[in-house]
Amino acid sequence: MMSIRTLLASLAAWMGICACPVWSQRGGPAGYGNAPLAADEAEAKILQVAEQTERYLNVPLEDGRLIRILTEAIGARQALEIGTSTGYSGLWFALALRKTGGKLTTLEYDKGRAETARKNFRAAGVDSIVTVIEGDAHETVTRLKGPFDIVFIDADKPGYADYLRKVLPLVRPGGLILAHNISRREQNPEYMDLVLNNPNLETMKVNAEMAVTLKKR
Numbered sequence: 049m050m051s052i053r054t055l056l057a058s059l060a061a062w063m064g065i066c067a068c069p070v071w072s073q074r075g076g077p078a079g080y081g082n083a084p085l086a087a088d089e090a091e092a093k094i095l096q097v098a099e100q101t102e103r104y105l106n107v108p109l110e111d112g113r114l115i116r117i118l119t120e121a122i123g124a125r126q127a128l129e130i131g132t133s134t135g136y137s138g139l140w141f142a143l144a145l146r147k148t149g150g151k152l153t154t155l156e157y158d159k160g161r162a163e164t165a166r167k168n169f170r171a172a173g174v175d176s177i178v179t180v181i182e183g184d185a186h187e188t189v190t191r192l193k194g195p196f197d198i199v200f201i202d203a204d205k206p207g208y209a210d211y212l213r214k215v216l217p218l219v220r221p222g223g224l225i226l227a228h229n230i231s232r233r234e235q236n237p238e239y240m241d242l243v244l245n246n247p248n249l250e251t252m253k254v255n256a257e258m259a260v261t262l263k264k265r
């Protein structure tokens with residue numbers, strides 16, 4: 049005999065409605081190309097802001113997911129992003145960092161985009177764990193102390209080698225450095241050579257645009 053609950057769930061499934069808490073409906077249907085299902089209301093709020101944010105050169109969804117997975121998997125407490133834009137990738141960091149008890153520092157030189165990012169972090173309820181630092185990241189990064197568990201480089205492409213040289217001493221052994229748009233080799237010619245020819249680093253391209261580097265222990 050079918051219980052009322054099972055009956056309602058079957059009916060909901062037949063009608064294409066999710067018979068689960070309201071927040072988990074917000075991510076859209078499950079599936080690799082869609083936003084992930086939210087585990088709780090706080091996560092749903094972040095995903096909703098991410099989905100609605102004004103976009104400016106932000107990473108695609110799949111790279112956002114990767115950022116979240118790596119950050120949460122290594123239990124990162126201190127994350128650094130170079131190139132905030134409107135805060136989209138920062139929101140993916142935040143999904144992980146609210147679980148690990150960590151914080152994100154993110155660097156951006158465009159005032160308007162920095163302001164939009166701050167607005168998005170507030171709307172997503174993660175402003176207490178994200179600090180946006182305005183200014184030229186080639187300079188602002190030198191003021192940071194570290195150690196960082198994970199660094200994401202996604203600003204001016206010709207600057208990647210300089211960013212790497214400056215952040216490498218700040219990354220803890222066992223920490224990760226992610227770099228975006230590595231397919232644009234003509235714009236950041238040195239970067240991949242530097243990470244691939246350093247015996248203290250282990251690097252792989254995880255998809256067309258993202259390289260992940262481990263600073264060996």
Ligand SMILES: C[S@@+](CC[C@H](N)C(=O)[O-])C[C@H]1O[C@@H](n2cnc3c(N)ncnc32)[C@H](O)[C@@H]1O
Pocket residue numbers: 104105106107130131132133134135136137138155156157158161183184185186202203204207
């Ligand atoms: C590709 S977008 C970042 C996208 C963001 N990581 C995301 O996925 O949501 C690059 C950003 O880096 C910023 N940028 C470029 N050169 C910079 C510099 N020297 N210092 C700080 N920010 C810079 C740009 O203003 C732009 O907003």
